[in-house]
Amino acid sequence: MRFVKNIENDYCAATLFSANNKYIIKFEAGNLEQIYKVSELDVSGEDDVEEMLGDTFMKKVMQRFQEMHEDFDEILDSID
Template sequence: MRYIKDIPNPQFKIGLYQWNSKYIIKVESGMYEQTYKIDDYEIQELPELEQCIDNDFISAVSRRFDAMHDDFSDTLKRNNVVF
């Protein structure tokens, strides 16, 4: 996987990569991450891909991270891994 650049964001670490004829957007928050892939032939220039990381997208990502955290915490408690 080839690192291209970080995309500035005050809330999350967002990295842009290229691998296997795809662009990969990796969004990280603590111990969780979300990955989004798009075929590189769909993108003419990188700025149009960066433009897609708008406020609505970041809000959805944030809600998904909250749900991921809740799901993981619930299973840890349910299986007596943490108390």
């Protein structure tokens, strides 16, 4: 996997990678990660990938992080 660049945004850490003819977008918030893969054939380049990550999508990513965090807390609480 090859590092392409960090993607600047106001929400979380986001990194763009390239591997096996795919762009891999990795979002990180605390101890959680979300990874999305996009075929290089579906976009014309890195700029298209960044364009996809608009405000609406990023808010959904953050909502998923919140849901993931709640699910994980629930699991941790159940083992106490």
